[in-house]
Amino acid sequence: MKNLKTIALSLVVLLSTVTITAQTKKIDTAKSSIAWVGKKVTGQHNGTVNFKDGLIIFKSNKVVGGKFTVDMTSMTATDLSGEYQEKLNGHLKADDFFGTDKFATATLVFKKIAVKAKDLYTVTADLVIKGKTSPVTFDLAVKGNSATTKFNVDRTKYDIKYGSGSFFSNLGDKAINDEFELAVDLKF
Template sequence: MKKLALTVVTLLSLTTAFAQNWTVDKSHSRVGFTVTHLMLTDVDGNFKTFDASITSSKPDFSDAVIEVTADVNSINTDNERRDGHLKSPDFFDAAKFPTFTFKSKSVQKVEGKKYKITGDLTLHGVTKPVTFDATLTGPVTMDSPRGKTEKLGLKINGTIKRTDFGVGSSGSAVVSEEVEIKAAGEFAKAQPK
């Protein structure tokens, strides 16, 4: 029994030891969305304050855990009045629900650089499973002033229904219920300490 416990502990520590951590380069990344206004035109927005990370021990990233957090108060649609309305209880209620989060539960390779990422999205106090399409590029090794670094790119795209999360009232005459989520990130492999 002691040998079995020791084997399990050893395997777990080896898995943790080989896990690769990737941190987002915020200056080359974006967490955004698109909605349709009055069933006529698309309006884009993004969150200026966010964080993201990837942890994976497999080279094909099929075991990756992708986490994204964004500050709802940092919403930006290039219109201060609209941004204020979106932060209000009519939509995001940023005072009550200041962040939204996504944490992947599975990453499935479709083909080549294409993946399906399924995980839990928590928005406006509601957590629901969602699936996004993703494209992973890299990793590539680059020279930097601090030596060689490994980088990779991740693009995520998918559609959610905002009223499933209690954001805004139902009906799509003014703002579409379907919201396209678009995120793109450049990640650097964390250097061992």
């Protein structure tokens, strides 16, 4: 009986000293997606942009980190086709907007993560677009091997001011909203 207690006590001590290691899960870039919506006074445009790579870090089945790289050269409008799509895609990739010749990627790095509810986190991350860093905050829902979020980005914080009523007057119906919407679906 004394040996059993000694063994049990040894097991408790051993298990309490085991450290829980983080688990890194890479995203499947082919199955993960980013959809965007940009609005203006007279309507909106929507499209997609692809991930180059990314990962989420878990510890004790909770999100504790994440880092993602987006291929800005893959940006395309999906609400147009033909010549109009080519023109919009070209303008979005030009220096007026995202300047993809100089800034081919954008990055997002989780900086602060708080549990909001079971499998729901409030994340504050550094978003880098056109070499400029600004924080964004969003809710991230995790279920199994996937995660989703929707949030808005103020493009003017990244020196993207084209058509912004915040910087230019007399734009009338040519004004473009400062914020664009992102809907992100991660598969890992």
